[in-house]
Amino acid sequence: MIETTMRLNKALSWATEQLSESCDRPRYEAELLLAYHIDRDRVYFFTHDDPIDRVDEFKELVYRRASHEPYEYIVGHVSFYDIELTITDGVLIPRPETEILIDETSIIIERHNITKLIEIGVGSGAISIVLARKFPHLEIVATDINPTALELAKENIDNFGLSDRITLLQSNLMDRVKLNAQMVVSNPPYIAKDFQLDANVAEYEPHNALFGGDIGDEILIEIVKETKSRDIDWLVCEMGYNQRESMKRIFDDIGVDGYSFYKDLAKLDRGFVVKF
Ligand SMILES: C[S@@+](CC[C@H](N)C(=O)[O-])C[C@H]1O[C@@H](n2cnc3c(N)ncnc32)[C@H](O)[C@@H]1O
Known part of the structure; x- marks a missing residue:
């Protein structure tokens, strides 16, 4: 069943489970996707447990990653050397x-x-x-x-x-x-x-x-x-x-x-x- 509200910690544990088969580091990748979704740094999760907006959109990001789509294509950027590049x-x-x-x-x-x-x-x-x-x-x-x-x-x-x-x-x-x-x-x-x-x-x-x-x-x-x-x-x-x-x-x-x-x-x- 699709939930329409979710707090940060719940979203993290849900995403970690979804990514457990496709990713070597599911918790880390879940954190990256959630940080991208809420436009915050990963450390924010350690001190907050707010409800997240647009739960369906977050779930869609996680499903894409669970189907092996590279993180960089999902978020549209990549770090390389000393720069950040757009990637498609x-x-x-x-x-x-x-x-x-x-x-x-x-x-x-x-x-x-x-x-x-x-x-x-x-x-x-x-x-x-x-x-x-x-x-x-x-x-x-x-x-x-x-x-x-x-x-x-x-x-x-x-x-x-x-x-x-x-x-x-x-x-x-x-x-x-x-x-x-x-x-x-x-x-x-x-x-x-x-x-x-x-x-x-x-x-x-x-x-x-x-x-x-x-x-x-x-x-x-x-x-x-x-x-x-x-x-x-x-x-x-x-x-x-x-x-x-x-x-x-x-x-x-x-x-x-x-x-x-x-x-x-x-x-x-x-x-x-x-x-x-
Ligand atoms: C391994 S990628 C490297 C891309 C980028 N320079 C990098 O390091 O991230 C190889 C690139 O070579 C291009 N390529 C393949 N065959 C080529 C050819 N015959 N002449 C010119 N470019 C070619 C591909 O389209 C691709 O963008």
């Missing part, structure tokens, strides 16, 4: 491991005074926005094949007042890019076609942001070859934990000046830096 379904939710890609890229930008950069696969705009904020002299051209991603990236870029420094292009990889860049950065799709993803990813996130081909490294390899053929000095990419050997083979085959791999917080291989 149809666009990949930026991941914490991609913050390491930013740090690896930042080291090269600082050391080699990079001023022109291309991002392939801009998604929500997360990487380009953080880099543009960190490096005020950086000019960026960012591409994507997905018009929904480009629309959202534009909204996020405008919100940070960066539209004069980040140019968006609908393009396969760098096909339409004319910028004479010194560096390319990308978190491309790199998952193998038949890899079993969790329901919240597989059922909700855009597949053309996730799957890189039958093996998974196909787009990564194209990016490496194209960056070399354009005489661009540096490339930094995120990759899958099991792609070190195949990427190493490509670097050795085509010949590069040097390369290194970096790991994520779980100590898994997560990306590479190449100097051509």
Whole structure:
């Protein structure tokens, strides 16, 4: 039976139970959704037990999360690095491991005074926005094949007042890019076609942001070859934990000046830096 009134503590315990099968941390996720619904910080629950407004709307949020819809799509925003971005379904939710890609890229930008950069696969705009904020002299051209991603990236870029420094292009990889860049950065799709993803990813996130081909490294390899053929000095990419050997083979085959791999917080291989 649908209740039309509910106090905070009751709402929390009800939501926790609803989320117990779909979420690893049901109480925590219930708190996040309730905090979002009442537009308060989570600490408010410890000292208050008010009746909540719009109980049906709160229940709808919980049912969506119980069906594995990612929290970020439900609330429409995501924290990434030092910023908060708008996120909508149809666009990949930026991941914490991609913050390491930013740090690896930042080291090269600082050391080699990079001023022109291309991002392939801009998604929500997360990487380009953080880099543009960190490096005020950086000019960026960012591409994507997905018009929904480009629309959202534009909204996020405008919100940070960066539209004069980040140019968006609908393009396969760098096909339409004319910028004479010194560096390319990308978190491309790199998952193998038949890899079993969790329901919240597989059922909700855009597949053309996730799957890189039958093996998974196909787009990564194209990016490496194209960056070399354009005489661009540096490339930094995120990759899958099991792609070190195949990427190493490509670097050795085509010949590069040097390369290194970096790991994520779980100590898994997560990306590479190449100097051509
Ligand atoms: C893993 S997501 C990364 C999004 C964002 N940069 C981030 O890190 O959150 C990969 C992005 O690459 C885009 N993409 C896929 N194939 C592409 C291609 N051939 N050329 C350009 N972009 C592509 C997808 O639409 C998606 O937005």
